[in-house]
Amino acid sequence: MKSADAHVLTINGGSSSIKFALYEADKTLKRGLYGKVDRIGLSGTNLTFHNADGKPQAGLNLTATDHKSAANFLIDWLEKQNGFASIQAVGHRVVHGMKHTEPEMVTQDLLVELHRISPNDPDHMPREIELIETFRQRHPKLPQVACFDTAFHQTMPRVAKLLPIPRRFDAKGIQRYGFHGLSYSYLMEELARLDTVAAKGRVILAHLGNGASLAAVRDGKSMDTSMGFTPTAGLVMSTRSGDLDPGLAPFLERTEQMTTKQFYEMVNHKSGLLGVSETSSDMRDLLDHEQQDIRAAEAVALFCYQAKKWIGSFAAALGGLDTLVFAGGIGENAPIIRARICEGLGFLGIELNEQHNAETAPVISAQTHRVTVRVIRTDEELMIARSVLHLC
Secondary structure, three states, rough: OOOOOOEEEEEEEEOOOOEEEEEEEEOOOEEEEEEEEEEOOOOEEEEEEEEOOEEEOEEEEOOOOOOHHHHHHHHHHHHOEEEEEEHEEEEEEEEEOOOOOOOOOOOOOHHHHHHHHHOOOOOOHHHHHHHHHHHHHHHHOOOOEEEEOOHHHHHOOOHHHOOOHHHHHOOOOOOOOOHHHHHHHHHHHHHHOHHHHHOOOEEEEEOOOOEEEEEEEOEEEEEEOOOOOOOOOOOOOOOOOOOOOHHHHHHHHHOOOHHHHOOOOOOOHHHHHHHHOOOOOHHHHHHHHHOHHHHHHHHHHHHHHHHHHEEEEEEEEHHOOOEEEEHHHHHHHHHHHHHHOOOOOOHOOOOOOOOHHOOOOOOOOOOOOOOOOEEEOOHHHHHHHHHHHHHH
C-alpha cells in the first residue's frame, strides 16, 4: 500500500447478508466505517453501519432481491462516503477453496476455478463470486483478494481428510475440508498473543453461531474439524442438520417422494434448531421459551449434547486437552450454553468458574482445573484485512 491514507475494504458475504469494513492499510489495521446489508432477498432488507467510534448510525432500507443488486447498492453508498477514494484493495471471504491453501489475488483464471467448484457449496459460493465480479465490473482496476475459509484446515492429517467412500472420489477432491478457517486463524493468533505456550498445545476451538463447528488444533495446526466436504456436516446448527445417517435420503425419497433438491433444502434451511423446535433458529428465542416449550428445550439440549460429544472426541484425537476456546455469536454471548456444554467434562479437566462464566470473562475456567477455558471474540474481517495487507 503506497498512500499514507490508504484503506482496505473487507467484504464478507453470507447466504442473506453482506458485511463490510474499512481498515487503515498499515500495521495497526485500525477499523473505520463498518456495517452490513442483511435480509437480502427477504422483506425488510436494510443497511446498518457504524462509524469508527462504534456508534450506530441511522439505517437505510432497500430493495435487494439478490446479492448483485445488494452489492451495487452497497457500492453506490460506499462511493459517497469519506474514505472510499482511498481504498487500495478489497478482500473477500470465500467459503470453499478446495486445494487453495493461501489467500490469492483475484484473476480471471481464479474466477473460472471458483465457478467450477461453486456447486460444492451452492448456498455461499455463487453469491461470493457474484460479489467479486460486481466489484470487478464497477472498479476493474481495484485489486481484489480471495481469502479461503477452508485454508486453515489444509494441515489436517490424511486420515482426518479421508471420507469412507470409493477411492476414485478422493482423486476428484471429495474429502473433508472444514470451514470457519478465517475465524479459527484469528482465534489462534489471538491465543498466541495471550499465551504463547497454550497456542502450541492441545486446543479445541468452538465457533458456535448460526453456523457452528469445532476444530482440534495441535502446535497451531488443524488436526481435525467437525464440518466436512460442505458446511452442512458436523454439529447441529441454526437451520442445518449437521451429521445425518445417509440412509435417510433414500428413505425419504421412497416414503415422502422427496427429491435431491428438496432434501438439500431441508437439511440446510429447515433443520437444526429450527427443525427440532419448529419455532425458531435463534438460540436466544429458544432459551427464552425452553421452560414453556418442550420442543425449544429439546433443540437446546441437542445442541449442547452434540457439542459436548465433539469436544470429547477431539480430546481423544489430540491425546488430551490443554485449552478450550468458545467463540461465535452463541459461544461469546450465551453463558448458559457454555455451562451446559462443559457440564460433566470434569474427567477431561474442564470445570468452569460460575461467576466468571456468567460475566463472560476472558478466562472462565476454575483455577484448580488443568484445562483453561477461554472466551475470545472472533474477527473474520480483520483476518481478511491482514491477508490483503500481506499480498498488496
